[in-house]
Amino acid sequence: xxxxxxxxxxxxxxxxxxxxxxxxxxxxxxxxxxxxxxxxxxxxxxxxxxxxxxxxxxxxxxxxxxxxxxxxxxxxxxxxxxxxxxxxx
Numbered sequence: 250x251x252x253x254x255x256x257x258x259x260x261x262x263x264x265x266x267x268x269x270x271x272x273x274x275x276x277x278x279x280x281x282x283x284x285x286x287x288x289x290x291x292x293x294x295x296x297x298x299x300x301x302x303x304x305x306x307x308x309x310x311x312x313x314x315x316x317x318x319x320x321x322x323x324x325x326x327x328x329x330x331x332x333x334x335x336x337x338x
Contacts, residue, residue, distance in 0.1 A: 316335045316338055317336075319331070319335045320332040320333075320335035
């Protein structure tokens with residue numbers, strides 16, 4: 250019975266965490282208004298967004314996409330040796 254309760258709690262927490270993933274920055278002013286917080290002043294330092302890693306200068310060809318999909322499906326099916334080979338190619 251205790252393991253069932255723990256599993257139920259884990260599912261509830263995972264669902265609550267995933268529900269907030271879809272929020273965008275566009276909703277920030279509305280959230281501030283709902284919570285009663287004020288916008289930061291115009292002269293106040295703004296937090297800098299995290300730096301995005303640079304993308305490789307490789308075109309996404311159909312062959313490359315196929316190999317990536319093979320690797321992903323192999324990982325999902327529990328065949329890491331096939332996935333590693335496909336990723337290395």
